[in-house]
Amino acid sequence: MNDIGVIGLSVMGLNLALNMADKGYKVSIYNRTSSVVDEVMRDHGHENFTPTYNLEDFVESLERPRRVFLMIKSGKPIDMVIDQLIGLLDEGDIIIDGGNSYFKDTIRRSKYLEDKKINYLGVGISGGEEGARFGPAIMPSGNREAYEHVRDIFENISAKAYGEACCKYISTAGSGHYVKMVHNGIEYGDMQLISEAYILLRDLGGMDNSQIQEVFEAWNKTELESYLIEITANILKVKEADGSYLVDKILDKSAQKGTGKWTNLEAIDLGVDVSVITAALNARYMSGLKDERVKLSKIIGQNKAEFTGKKDILDLMGLGRKDLVDLVKNSLYASKIVSYAQGFKLLSVAQKEYGWDLNFADIAKIFRGGCIIRAKFLNDISAAFDQDKGVENLLMTDFFAKEINDRLADLRKLVAIGAMGGIPITAMSAALAYVDTYRSSRLGANIIQAQRDYFGAHTFERVDVDGVFHHDWIDEDEK
Numbered sequence: 001m002n003d004i005g006v007i008g009l010s011v012m013g014l015n016l017a018l019n020m021a022d023k024g025y026k027v028s029i030y031n032r033t034s035s036v037v038d039e040v041m042r043d044h045g046h047e048n049f050t051p052t053y054n055l056e057d058f059v060e061s062l063e064r065p066r067r068v069f070l071m072i073k074s075g076k077p078i079d080m081v082i083d084q085l086i087g088l089l090d091e092g093d094i095i096i097d098g099g100n101s102y103f104k105d106t107i108r109r110s111k112y113l114e115d116k117k118i119n120y121l122g123v124g125i126s127g128g129e130e131g132a133r134f135g136p137a138i139m140p141s142g143n144r145e146a147y148e149h150v151r152d153i154f155e156n157i158s159a160k161a162y163g164e165a166c167c168k169y170i171s172t173a174g175s176g177h178y179v180k181m182v183h184n185g186i187e188y189g190d191m192q193l194i195s196e197a198y199i200l201l202r203d204l205g206g207m208d209n210s211q212i213q214e215v216f217e218a219w220n221k222t223e224l225e226s227y228l229i230e231i232t233a234n235i236l237k238v239k240e241a242d243g244s245y246l247v248d249k250i251l252d253k254s255a256q257k258g259t260g261k262w263t264n265l266e267a268i269d270l271g272v273d274v275s276v277i278t279a280a281l282n283a284r285y286m287s288g289l290k291d292e293r294v295k296l297s298k299i300i301g302q303n304k305a306e307f308t309g310k311k312d313i314l315d316l317m318g319l320g321r322k323d324l325v326d327l328v329k330n331s332l333y334a335s336k337i338v339s340y341a342q343g344f345k346l347l348s349v350a351q352k353e354y355g356w357d358l359n360f361a362d363i364a365k366i367f368r369g370g371c372i373i374r375a376k377f378l379n380d381i382s383a384a385f386d387q388d389k390g391v392e393n394l395l396m397t398d399f400f401a402k403e404i405n406d407r408l409a410d411l412r413k414l415v416a417i418g419a420m421g422g423i424p425i426t427a428m429s430a431a432l433a434y435v436d437t438y439r440s441s442r443l444g445a446n447i448i449q450a451q452r453d454y455f456g457a458h459t460f461e462r463v464d465v466d467g468v469f470h471h472d473w474i475d476e477d478e479k
Contacts, residue, residue: 001063002026002050004153006071007081008099009036012125013071014044015132016098019157021048030058059088065119066093067150074101082109091117094146098123100259103174103181107354110142110173119146122173124180126371127159135159137371138167139183139363141176159370162379166369171356178266178350179363182343185263185277187372188256189339189427190228192280196425197332198232200414204313204421205324209236209245215325224333226375254284263346270353272346273437276339279430313421317413327417330410335431337403340381341394342434348392361385395438404435411435 005028006017021027028050031037037051052058059066066089070078078097085095095118097106106122113120120142127136138158140147147169158167170176201207201215213236220229238246260281267274286293314324344360351358364382367373384397394400415432418425437443452458454473462469 004067008071021046103178107174139176141170161369184259186343188260188280192427274342275430279426330407331414334407338431
């Protein structure tokens, strides 16, 4: 009998199955299209694989409690497979969803299967093809007792960072996919911030790809050390046969699969500011308007002369190229901190909303290896949450408050320079605005609330007296 079965043999499913097989686990494999199973056995046949061609044989090949790992497209396909499996599984068997499912679907499926005495685990997995094959970050959730039946497998196949498995139990139903969703939201922010650093160095600094590559490579040996910084440096090296850089031939039009949108919609529902992530999502939407952007660039232009008197912006500011590189580095790091702080704030609010018990220090540890946002400073995030488990926001911890304070002036200066140069650094600008807003003890919201009360009698609170009040503004106007 086999230890686990994998349904769905596309890139992620196949590589996770191979990862399990390499670790000594006996794996049953199944795909709705039978020819795919044959192709896998022909091209990737592993001694620990058992090919199956119908769900009945697949289920019967598994030891009890059966562990069925779904790696199929999210949405209706998962519901269809679950319905097919119900009649074949026994009480106590375990269905595991390792895809990018929407967390509320996971909660719904868990309740549905609980009534049928079948366990359902929603598992966030990050790392792409390479991570799946050699060690991803894994975020499991659902019934804790059921998880214990798969814990060894997950910990063995996960990435390892600083001697620890990048796999820790998250909480009850839906929390694993929620954490993965927020991971992807932070990933959006990270990628956009890096792209902004790139265009600042390119368009303001006048640096070529080779020079920018050297900068990113150097940054990867500092507090900015991360997977995304590393691969950006690698991307900037790649040349075509004619000696031109591949990155210059790639259309500046980025796509998205939906998890960034989910993060933003969830933040709206819970009333959480994730403005860096929002800016990153909007930047992708704007990138899709390539033809319109080209058209408008010919109509409006940048009007740099209006602000600079036709003088080079860096000269105007008394800055050299090295100064710009330092400004960009510090601003990128400060903005990155803000993006992660927003993501963890969303997790903090979500756990109260959905009744989860999240360990933020452990979540940061999961992100240290295997996943796309893996970065050196996640050790600092984990340590900060260990030091103050009840802190409202990462920016309030001693370590990160100092890191922001040390770099805030540089971020402010860079945003101003970007604005003067007509460089769209929307995510960095959002990071600065977030810090400025969050640290303001008094905002202009009193005017907004007065307006709301004026036209809609929505009431207001006072700073000098407890209670809720309404003022007859119109009668006051008539006096």
